[in-house]
Amino acid sequence: MNIDQKIKILSSKIVSNFWGTLEHVNFNFTFKNGKTENLTHEVYGKNDGVAILLYNLETKKVILSKQFRMPVFVAGVSNGFSIEVVGGALDEGESPEDCVIRETEEEVGYKIDKITKISTVFLSPGLVKERVHLFIGAYKEVNKTKNGGGLESENEEIEVLEFSFAEAFKMIATQKIIDARTILLLQYLKLEKL
Structure with missing residues (x-):
């Protein structure tokens, strides 16, 4: 049929x-x-989205962010705060690659240019039509341009965090990291032995 x-x-x-x-x-x-x-x-x-895990092979660390998410708050989890990878929505006519580079600088203050696309996924295909383009990207301290923290015009208040690979993986087990995109990308790093 x-x-x-x-x-x-x-x-x-x-x-x-x-x-x-x-x-x-x-x-x-x-x-x-x-x-x-x-x-x-x-x-x-709404528009499709992007997510990127920034990693540093020299220091064995990753950059994550912490921000308030109303659905997490309504669910009664973590006082509404989520530790997650950089992410955002594509602007009209913007490529996923350009979007993820823009969002990285806006949210965590790193200017990167080398990114690797991992996959495009639906996070909740029973209800949400948004596809999320998943990336990883290497960073070094020389890539830092400003403090990050998100855009005031978008009512963002983002705390920039840096964790060792080991700490980040432990945070999955202890459910301090509950965001699916973040878990997928951290697991990818582990599987690829980066």
Whole structure:
């Protein structure tokens, strides 16, 4: 059965367009047994995003950030603060590579130019349509341009953190790091023996 026979979208209604777009999509779905059901799912998202783990092979350290995240707060975890890799949303017409270089300087104050793309992933494919482009990038102290901390115009207050590889991996086990992008990229570093 091809996709046109399996799924037929009947309607799509935007119910909120505040920060991202929340859409109700009504469709008919035909199961393998031939039965067709009418379903409505919510789809949430905005522009695709990027995330990068900065690592220093000489010092065996990584740069992470700590910032307030309302969903984490509402879930009652870590007083709403999340330790995570640099990340952000693509601006209109911006490439993932240009975005991740811009976000790195804005959030943690490092100007880097050599990055490696690891993958593009959906973090919550049952609800969120945003794809996240994952990168790693080497940094050295000479790459530091300013203190970082995010953009005041975007209401960002970001604490820049530097941890040894070993400390960062321990923080996964102790659940001090709970961000999926950060865990994926730290595990990549470990698997690749960087």
